Amino acid sequence: MFCAHCGKKMEDDAAKCPHCGKENKAAQAKQAAAPQQAPEKQPDQPAAASQAKGQDAPQGAAPVKPAAGGKTAFQKFMGNKLLVGGAIAALVVIIAIIVVVVLMMQPKKFNLEEYVELNYDGYDGYATAYVSIDESKLYEDILAAKGKKVEDLESLWSLSGLSSAAKEYMLLEEAVDSIDVEITSEREHLSNGDTITASITYDNEIAGQSKIQFTGETVTLAVEGLQPVTEIDPFDGLKVTFTGVAPNGKVEYAYEGGNAEVKKYRFTADKKDGLRNGDVVTISINAEDEDTLQAGYAFTQKEAQFTVSDLDEYVAAYADLTEDFLTKVKAEAEDTIYAYTASTYNGGSALSDLTYSGYILNAVKDGSGYVSSYNNLYLIYSGTVSNSEGKFSTSTVYFPVRFNNILKHGGALNYEENKGILGNSRLDGSSYSTKGYINPFVCYLDIVEENKEDYTAECGDGFELYAQNKAITKLSDITDAYRQTLQADALERINSYIASDYNDKTTVSDLAVAGEYLLVAKNQGTDFEKNNKYIIVYSGTVSNAEGKFGATTVYFPVEYEGVVSLPGDQFMVTETEGIAGHSKIGDSSYWTDGYVDGAEMYKAIISANRDKYTYEVSEGLKSFGE
Structure with missing residues (x-):
């Protein structure tokens, strides 16, 4: 049989349960009902009695008659069944209580992705997004899960921090304060239909002190409800002109449009002078979106690029020189050399075999300080210088003739001045000297190396040899x-x-x-x-x-x-x-x-x-x- 108190199995006739110590009343009742002496043998019941009850009496066996006040085996069995059922029911109740307690001890989970709020500043196409946590709703849901109300929290905030309830709410506040939400996608210049992605971080160790747990990592929200804005192109009406001579050209600009909003702002250029054709100048308007949007409009662009063109330009490359121009200046260079030797050489000295030997073009570098010329073209001729009286040995002399400030104006090329022959050399250690150079490498050094701080040099037609020294x-x-x-x-x-x-x-x-x-x-x-x-x-x-x-x-x-x-x-x-x-x-x-x-x-x-x-x-x- 099973104990009616604890439900554990024990002997049928045990006076007390060996497990819980409670009295076994069923056994006590059985003992009280039992006769003190053996009962007298009763005469056999007729078979008809058994049959009348619908049971077949076994052959050769007398039917069992229950003693007065006792129970049949079936009744005993049913009694035991009832006792077992009661024990099982009690066990189910206990388990249910345990489950309820365990469930009550589990932290409440809150998916923070459901509490992220998206807000904007600005208009459609020019909006800036901000995200935050709806703390009011989060507090409300947490308290509801705990069977409390927000009003309880508000009233306790005004009480002394010594009460346990107030401490509980302070821990809850600390858990909510640990939440941080941050936009991880583009947050500016937003339009309706764009999406914003934000990441969520929190501290569940702190949240655990309030028997809650946060979940959620990222959330994607759609941008919607932005109002349209009036768009203005501030460069529609800006007049830009380039003046001067490259590489010292200048930019000038002025707003000639009629938009009153544009006139409130100032334009600036990233580079105002020292310009060449082909340079790019960026002009900006000093306006911020937050200022214009407050007035209900936006500038479609706040900077624009303009390419420098149509400037008169000092030549910077030999390739810019036309054949007609070169033919002209070469003829002038020869005239310069012949005129010099004819007027200066004497005492039997003479020049012969004058031959074109190459060129050097020096072009001023950007950012150079004061220079007398923006470019210098040296046309170099070599010739044989001799003296019929043997005053010096016959020598080869190099005559560089300089033309400066060669300007390209439209399709025409012109130089500012023919500066004559550069250099001066003594002839074979004698007392005789000549303009030009006995040594062509020294000629190269004087023109290129001596001027490399301010000029870039281009050599050709034979004189490039000396640049490869x-x-x-x-x-x-x-x-x-x-x-x-x-x-x-x-x-x-x-x-x-x-x-x-x-x-x-x-x-x-x-x-x-x-x-x-x-x-x-x-x-x-x-x-x-x-x-x-x-x-x-x-x-x-x-x-x-x-x-x-x-x-x-x-x-x-x-x-x-x-x-x-x-x-x-x-x-x-x-x-x-x-x-x-x-x-x-x-x-x-x-x-x-x-x-x-x-x-x-x-x-x-x-x-x-x-x-x-x-x-x-x-x-x-x-x-x-x-």
């Missing part, structure tokens, strides 16, 4: 062919010196190349002649027929500065310094250019320059120092 940094950079060229030049200079400075009793014999020095500047710069020094040393025996001094070995170092290589195994020297050094010969009163002591030569040329140059010495000279 590369400084010599080791002896092996110099080809044998160019070595021989410079050796021949050095020997000619030495012989010329001996012929002009030694008297007829002093002679030099056995002149031969003794070796080479190369000094390379540690800091390479645009002053090319200082970038390196290449020195060819000849040695010879100097004697005096009158015995003024004994036969002496003299070293003649001929110095070439700024040696560069050019394309096609060509080389140029920036400056030729001639024979270095000056020495006394023995104990005599005779002196000579060069050195009579090889160690002294090494000291003067190499050791004294080691602070500024690295050096390389050929085999023939290493014995004097290394």
Whole structure:
């Protein structure tokens, strides 16, 4: 049987439940009804009695008659069933209570996506969106879930913070304050039909203290209900003109339209001067949407771009020069050169074989300071200059003729002035000089390198060769062919010196190349002649027929500065310094250019320059120092 109190199984005749200790009243009633002595055997009932009750009496067995006050087995069974049913019912009630308690302990969930509000400032096409949480509704729903009202919250806000209810609502307020909603899509210049996406963040650890839980991460809301706005193009009526000469053109602008709203604002340009044709100028109106929208209108654009055109323009590229113009200025350049030599050369000096050799065009850089010319075109001619009386050796001279401020006006080109021939050079070390350059590389340096801070240079028709120069940094950079060229030049200079400075009793014999020095500047710069020094040393025996001094070995170092290589195994020297050094010969009163002591030569040329140059010495000279 089962205990009527706790529903657990126990013995049928147990006086008390072994589990809960309650008395077993069913067992007690059974014992009270039982007879104190064995009952007398009753005579068998006739079969008819059993049959009358609709039951067949078993063969050879007497029917059982319940004792007075007792229960049949069926009644006992039904009694036990009732007891079990009562226990099960009690158990169901307990479980239901537990479920209710558990459910009541679970946090209430609130999807914050349902509480995001979308608001706008502005008009259709010009609106700005803002998002927030509808805290009033959220508070109301949370309190309703807790069986409370907003009025309870409002009344408790005015009470002392010491009450537990007030603390509960303060925790709730802290949970709601942890919510943040932020727009993650474009929030400005919105039109009806656009969508706004916002992200939601919160702190469920704080919310958990109020037995609530927030959900939701993002929400997408449709933009609707925006009112139309009047649109105005402020640049409709703005007159823009460009004046002056490129690259110093200027922009001028003025609003000539009739819209009163546009006239309230000011226009500004991002660049007002220093303009060339093709430049782009951006003009803006200093208006903000929030200002115009308050008046119920919007500017369709607040800046516009205008391309500079139709300016008279100083030429910046050789390609802008027409064939007619070049033919004209070349003829004038030749006239300039012939006029100069005819009026200046004398004493048998003459120019022949004048040939066009190239051009250099310098165009002013943007942002350069004051310059005398916006461009300079140098037309370079070369010619042979000679003297019939042998006053100087025949030389090739380069004549750059300068034309400045070449202006393009419509389809015509004109220059401001022919500045004549640039440069001046001495002829073969003589007292004779000429305008122009003996050395074309020096011509290039004076026109291009000297002006590179203010001008960009374009070289062509042969003179671009010099723009591709590369400084010599080791002896092996110099080809044998160019070595021989410079050796021949050095020997000619030495012989010329001996012929002009030694008297007829002093002679030099056995002149031969003794070796080479190369000094390379540690800091390479645009002053090319200082970038390196290449020195060819000849040695010879100097004697005096009158015995003024004994036969002496003299070293003649001929110095070439700024040696560069050019394309096609060509080389140029920036400056030729001639024979270095000056020495006394023995104990005599005779002196000579060069050195009579090889160690002294090494000291003067190499050791004294080691602070500024690295050096390389050929085999023939290493014995004097290394």
